Amino acid sequence: MKTLAIETSCDDTSIGIVHFDGNLFSVEALLAYSQIQDHQQYWWVVPEIASRLHFDKILEVIKNIGLSKVQDVDFISVTTHPWLPGSLVVGKAVASLLSSYFTKPLVQVNHVYGHLFSLLLERNISDLQFPLVVLTASGWHNDIYYVDSLKLESWSLKPQWSEEHPWIAFHPFWWYRIAKIWYTLDDAAGECFDKVARMLGGPYPWGQWISEKALKWKHNSDVEFKRIFLSKETFEFSFSWMKSQVSFLLKALEKKWTPLTEELICDIAYEFQEAVVEVMVKKLVRAWIAFDAKTLWLAGGVSCNDRLREYLQSYAKEKMSEAIVLRPMKKVYSMDNAAMIGLAGILEYTNS
Secondary structure (H helix, E strand, C coil): CEEEEEECCCCEEEEEEEEECCCCEEEEEEEEEECHHHHHCCCCCCHHHHHHHHHHHHHHHHHHHCHHHHHHCCEEEEEEECCCHHHHHHHHHHHHHHHHHCCCCEEEEEHHHHHHCHHHECCCHHHCCCCEEEEEECCCCEEEEEEEECCHHHCCCCCEECCCCCCCEEEEECCEEEEEEEEECCCCHHHHHHHHHHHCCCCCCCHHHHHHHHCCCCCCCCCCCCCCCCCCCCCCECCHHHHHHHHHHHHHHHHCCCCCCHHHHHHHHHHHHHHHHHHHHHHHHHHHHHCCCCEEEEECHHHHCHHHHHHHHHHHHHHCCCCEEECCCCHHHCCCCHHHHHHHHHHHHHHC
16 A cells, blocks of 8 residues: 655645555655745744745655656545644645546545654564553644554444543554543643743754753753652643743843853753653653553654653663663654655555
8 A cells, every 4th residue: 555645734845655565664755845944034933934835845846756656656645634724725735636636535644643653664563562652742742642452353433431541532543542641731842942942042943952052061050940740640741831940040140140151051951951851751651651551652853852762761661671662763754754644644544
């Protein structure tokens, strides 16, 4: 089974072709136009500019993939929700055009589900150990999901509510059943990274800049942030207070006429990153233990953070030595990309 995938949910015009042979999702082609340079002067993704750039570039990227390859696919997959409406409209319009011209079925894909299952790309499904818990984290979302393999005799289109955790509903999705265990109550981790980096004078995109500054950290006892866990019993996140702590510290330094030196910026970046990473990891491991999972997965743009991966590996092994920690096979699969949309499209197509 093969699909052409289109991803235009934010600031990347990404087109890909994904093939599934029954056990392995392989990426036959993946091209994208990145809008990072177009938005740098505004210090943020400008929705109107993003949608216009998708409109200008999408056909060019598809032509570079090759129209003959489009003709060979079984169906078209496209991101339809959530995120920037104007950007999504461009992808949906082009997908509809290709679907009509080549008489191919059209499959609508949830962007977050793309991230959730991106770990299956170029990985043998038979090697995975279920159940698992997944942290999907980016600039827009910060959720924990439970994923388990689904026995054919128990397959049902209707949601099944958990008796032990009555607020959770398990939904069938292809050979799996999934449930959103919990989510962020305000800012996502990636959004918080962006806003804090901007406070410190960093360039867009900001997440990587914070990590680079944190590597130059020298211990400063005056820079310390509280870890916001909210509750020890539940799994929800809240990162807005993390952003506020940095803001309060910068205002206090300004009142004292303390210059924001390069060394101080690195100390703040390090302590901020440690605080966010610690909360995400401990919440994820708490869910892993509570749901008796076998594997921990990281997905979404924030999963590219090396410190997050390192901390999770260490803390999970400390709690349970047999812990398995995975993230997408390539860094590009963690970012917004058409390959993950193609994979989710195949799951959706076979589920319909």
